[in-house]
Amino acid sequence: MNDFFSMVLTFFIISNPVGCSPAVIALIKDFDFEHQKRIMLRETIAAFLLALFFQYAGGMFLDQLLIQPYVVKMCGGILLIIISLRMIFPPPHAHDVQKERVKKEPIIVPIATPLIAGPALLTMIMVYSQQVANPLVLTSALVVTWIGVGTVLIGAPYFNRFIGQRGLDVLERLMGMVLTLLAVDMIVGGLKLFGGTL
Amino acid sequence: MTLFTIAFTLFLIMDPIGNVTPFLNMTEDFSSKKRRWIVIREMGIALGFMLFFTFLGEYLFNILNISEVALKISSGLILFLIALQILIPHFDSMRESLPKGEPFFTPLAVPLIAGPSLLTTIMLFTHLEPSVSLMLFSIALAWGAATAVLFFSEKLQGILGINGLQVCENLMGMILILLAIQRFMDGVGQLLTSG
Numbered sequence: 001m002n003d004f005f006s007m008v009l010t011f012f013i014i015s016n017p018v019g020c021s022p023a024v025i026a027l028i029k030d031f032d033f034e035h036q037k038r039i040m041l042r043e044t045i046a047a048f049l050l051a052l053f054f055q056y057a058g059g060m061f062l063d064q065l066l067i068q069p070y071v072v073k074m075c076g077g078i079l080l081i082i083i084s085l086r087m088i089f090p091p092p093h094a095h096d097v098q099k100e101r102v103k104k105e106p107i108i109v110p111i112a113t114p115l116i117a118g119p120a121l122l123t124m125i126m127v128y129s130q131q132v133a134n135p136l137v138l139t140s141a142l143v144v145t146w147i148g149v150g151t152v153l154i155g156a157p158y159f160n161r162f163i164g165q166r167g168l169d170v171l172e173r174l175m176g177m178v179l180t181l182l183a184v185d186m187i188v189g190g191l192k193l194f195g196g197t198l
Numbered sequence: 199m200t201l202f203t204i205a206f207t208l209f210l211i212m213d214p215i216g217n218v219t220p221f222l223n224m225t226e227d228f229s230s231k232k233r234r235w236i237v238i239r240e241m242g243i244a245l246g247f248m249l250f251f252t253f254l255g256e257y258l259f260n261i262l263n264i265s266e267v268a269l270k271i272s273s274g275l276i277l278f279l280i281a282l283q284i285l286i287p288h289f290d291s292m293r294e295s296l297p298k299g300e301p302f303f304t305p306l307a308v309p310l311i312a313g314p315s316l317l318t319t320i321m322l323f324t325h326l327e328p329s330v331s332l333m334l335f336s337i338a339l340a341w342g343a344a345t346a347v348l349f350f351s352e353k354l355q356g357i358l359g360i361n362g363l364q365v366c367e368n369l370m371g372m373i374l375i376l377l378a379i380q381r382f383m384d385g386v387g388q389l390l391t392s393g
């Protein structure tokens with residue numbers, strides 16, 4: 001049970017719906033309120049399907065491409081540390097670029113992936129799918145996570161009004177710090193596994 | 199290594215799906231017929247490069263006195279940086295700033311299709327895989343698939359849309375980065391165990 005909640009928490013932190021909110025809001029701000037909610041619902045479902053696909057078919061891919069488990073872990077860590085460092089130290093003009101990137105309605109890209117179900121999350125799901133014996137446990141953890149993610153995303157427009165841009169900026173930095181810790185932990189874990197293979 | 203492993207890896211590194219949008223942007227002013235002819239010609243040039251490296255890679259390997267460890271680490275590093283450009287769009291990518299006009303030799307054949315990552319991978323695989331015929335067959339398979347993707351690039355963009363292409367591209371980038379880290383760590387592991 002404990003593992004279950006740690007999984008849910010990890011997925012939730014990595015998919016980082018709160019930190020993604022500013023970008024998401026910038027992307028959908030030109031649509032009316034009802035339309036925004038519809039977009040968010042669709043994106044949430046798309047990200048979930050992607051996550052499920054990686055839970056069940058990810059392992060097969062890895063076997064065929066001769067990729068070992070420790071690499072998956074290291075890869076998750078390396079991607080995460082790049083993402084988290086960009087959250088703590090945002091590159092100049094990053095916000096402008098995100099606003100300019102898509103003018104038309106966003107479909108799957110960039111909200112479902114890479115913002116929500118990004119490479120780090122998908123890698124993480126594959127890590128767990130190798131560790132957890134019963135696939136249904138992982139699937140239900142994903143479902144529980146997605147209820148939370150969906151709530152945050154669909155509530156993003158309200159949330160923005162409530163805590164304001166400054167609040168979101170602070171939250172993003174804090175999320176970045178937590179992600180950096182997770183990332184280094186993953187890289188170290190991967191290196192330990194690597195040491196075991198020598 | 200199996201046929202599927204080699205062919206699929208080479209196909210991923212050629213990254214034809216990621217090259218669809220840059221290719222179509224580059225050749226915006228041309229007719230469909232002309233575009234298809236360009237694809238065939240450029241892919242032919244790329245195939246020439248691949249075969250050149252299949253047969254002379256080993257020779258180059260020996261003449262420059264490169265170790266297998268060095269090849270694995272450098273090939274892993276190049277692949278890693280390429281995958282990072284795909285996954286994290288703020289990194290400057292050469293695909294963003296391609297000159298318009300007919301591509302001849304560069305930039306489509308070399309380096310977008312047969313780039314440094316593909317050529318080092320071919321060198322590595324021919325070094326590791328003793329069967330030349332398996333290697334050639336895999337290259338032909340991967341090349342055929344990549345050519346088909348670019349040949350039908352207009353239709354593909356019509357079906358998937360720019361967003362759909364981006365989704366495929368991100369998934370491919372993820373697999374590429376895994377391959378890159380695996381290869382790099384293989385090199386490091388070999389270095390450590392050989393003393």
